[in-house]
Structures are given as structure tokens and as C-alpha cells.
Amino acid sequence: MTALLRLSNWIDRLTEFVGRWVSWLVLAAVLISAANAAVRKILDTSSNAFLEIQWYLFAAVFLLGAGYTLLRQEHVRIDVVLSRFHRRTQVMIEMFGLVAFLMPFVIVVIDLVMPLVIRAYQSGEMSSSAGGLIRWPVFALLPLGFSLLGLQGVSEFIKRLAFLEGRAPDPGRKIAAKTPEEELAEAIRKQAEGAQP
DSSP, rough: OOOHHHHHHHHHHHHHHHHHHHHHHHHHHHHHEEEEEEEEHHOOOOOOHHHHHHHHHHHHHHHHHHHHHHHHHSSOOOOOTTTOOOOHHHHHHHHHHHHIIIIHHHOOOOOOOOHHHHHHHHOOOBBSTTTTBBBBHHHHHHHHHHHHHHHHHHHHHHHHHHHHHTTTOTSSSSSOOHHHHHHHHHHHHHHHHHHHO
16 A cells, blocks of 8 residues: 555646646736737737637646646535535545546547547648647647546545545545635735834
């Protein structure tokens, strides 16, 4: 179990790294969108590449951030029935869900999309829009994102197994992290305290 927990810890660190890195793509998408809108209004010109890179960035955030969402316990859940059970029963049901639903879904999606990615890469497939971008990088986000999600699913299974054996804390608790609003409020409070004589 110690080796499995080390593996889980490594996966969690990888997921955390990817999640934090991917969050910067939101800023990049906003800046590109604003620049594209400004150029279109001021110079009355635009490029389909600017529009498509925004779509690519959105796809990257959504797909590469799925594992991070699972790590943070922020995925959509419907706990109407599950909340009625004891925590150990809930954990066993979650483990069943990971094995019976998440992992097969991940494997099927990767299996179905890999031929598409390979074909797009080999052919150098381009967007049908004038001035559009090559397609294989955005296609490659699908197997990459689902692989990261599958890895995080393995980590979540290990943590739940360790919890049932009494070797780890409850894996279903949300990782306590401050929201951007809480961080801003704290920074303002500190600044106000520093300004007072």
C-alpha cells in the first residue's frame, strides 16, 4: 500500500502542476480575444487563426483541467441518494464508479480518438477556414486530457482504498484552497492594515 500511496502522491503532484499551468491559458484566451476585438474595431481586419486559437485554448483548459477538477473534488455530483449512506459505504460506491464508469469511459474515448489524431497528424490536416490553424494539436488534447483524467482516477481509487484500510484521511473532502475572491479580500485587508498608523 505504501508504494501505491507514493504513486497516488506523484499523480496528484502531476495533476496539480498541470492544473495550475492550464489556468494561465484562460488569461491567454482573454488577452487574445481582447486583442482580436480591438484589431477588428480599430483596423477593420481580423484573422480566423485568432478565433481558432481561442477555441483551442478553451479546449485545452476544459480537457487538461478535468483531472485537476477531480483532484479538487469539484466535479459535478448528485448526492441525493449517496448522502444517506455512511461514509465508508459512500467511498465504496465511489470506488465502484471509478472502476465501472470513469475508467472504461476514459479507455473508450482514447481508443476511439487516437486514429483521428494520428490521421490528422500524418495528413497535416488544416482548418477549412481561410487562415485557419492546423488541427492535430487540438485533436491531441483529447487523448492527453483523458489520459490525465484516467491517471487521476487511479489516484482517487488508491486514496479511497487507503481510507478504507485506515491508512489515509478521507479522500472525498475538498482540498481547502482560497478562492480568487478570498485571496483578493485578504490582500486588500493586509494592505489596509499596513496603511494604518
